[in-house]
Amino acid sequence: MPYDMGEYYERASDYDLEYQSQTEQDVPFWCELVMRYTPQRVLELACGSGRIGVELLHCPGNFQLEGLDISSEMLGAYQRKLDRELETVQQRVTLHEADMSDFQLENKGQFDLIFLPFNSIAHLYEIEQQLDTFKNTHDHLTSDGRFVVDTFLPDIDYLSQSTIERLPGRRNRSDRQPVYYASLYEQTV
Numbered sequence: 001m002p003y004d005m006g007e008y009y010e011r012a013s014d015y016d017l018e019y020q021s022q023t024e025q026d027v028p029f030w031c032e033l034v035m036r037y038t039p040q041r042v043l044e045l046a047c048g049s050g051r052i053g054v055e056l057l058h059c060p061g062n063f064q065l066e067g068l069d070i071s072s073e074m075l076g077a078y079q080r081k082l083d084r085e086l087e088t089v090q091q092r093v094t095l096h097e098a099d100m101s102d103f104q105l106e107n108k109g110q111f112d113l114i115f116l117p118f119n120s121i122a123h124l125y126e127i128e129q130q131l132d133t134f135k136n137t138h139d140h141l142t143s144d145g146r147f148v149v150d151t152f153l154p155d156i157d158y159l160s161q162s163t164i165e166r167l168p169g170r171r172n173r174s175d176r177q178p179v180y181y182a183s184l185y186e187q188t189v
């Protein structure tokens with residue numbers, strides 16, 4: 001049974017503000033990846049407000065980009081960013097409101113790159129959800145397509161620090177949503 005993410009992603013503008021600096025850290029990696037793999041059709045799972053997607057459209061390459069997210073608010077913010085882009089850029093993008101553990105896209109089997117960035121895999125709280133996502137993703141890839149996931153592996157110091165920050169009076173934005181932390185030694189398949 002999926003957990004409720006609550007209001008966390010309802011205020012997409014707050015999200016963009018909070019994670020501005022993240023863009024400097026991870027967008028160059030994804031840009032380098034599309035330059036290296038030269039995909040024709042790319043899918044970003046949990047694409048959110050287009051923080052990465054819109055930047056990727058300005059990287060070298062003329063790939064078609066699809067973005068999938070469960071939050072209509074985040075997708076609305078993505079669309080508003082696209083509306084400010086040139087028609088030629090807008091025509092390269094399709095957005096889908098869907099659950100990454102249960103989606104069927106028209107271009108199934110035609111994506112040569114699918115990626116799941118910025119720890120969004122931590123929103124798959126149950127092992128069944130994770131396996132369904134991986135299977136679905138596999139079905140949407142070309143036979144030699146690639147699936148790239150970016151997540152962090154918290155160590156015990158990080159987890160104990162998070163606990164301290166959750167003490168009364170220390171609430172912050174990241175306390176308001178559940179996350180699944182994968183361990184380095186965990187094997188899901």
Ligand SMILES: C[S@@+](CC[C@H](N)C(=O)[O-])C[C@H]1O[C@@H](n2cnc3c(N)ncnc32)[C@H](O)[C@@H]1O
Pocket residue numbers: 005009019045046047048049050051052068069070071074098099100101117118119120123124
């Ligand atoms: C940390 S944000 C990442 C957004 C964007 N990829 C970025 O890097 O800024 C996580 C996103 O995952 C989405 N999400 C959470 N659970 C999901 C699910 N089951 N299927 C699709 N999207 C989901 C949320 O709506 C949110 O936009």
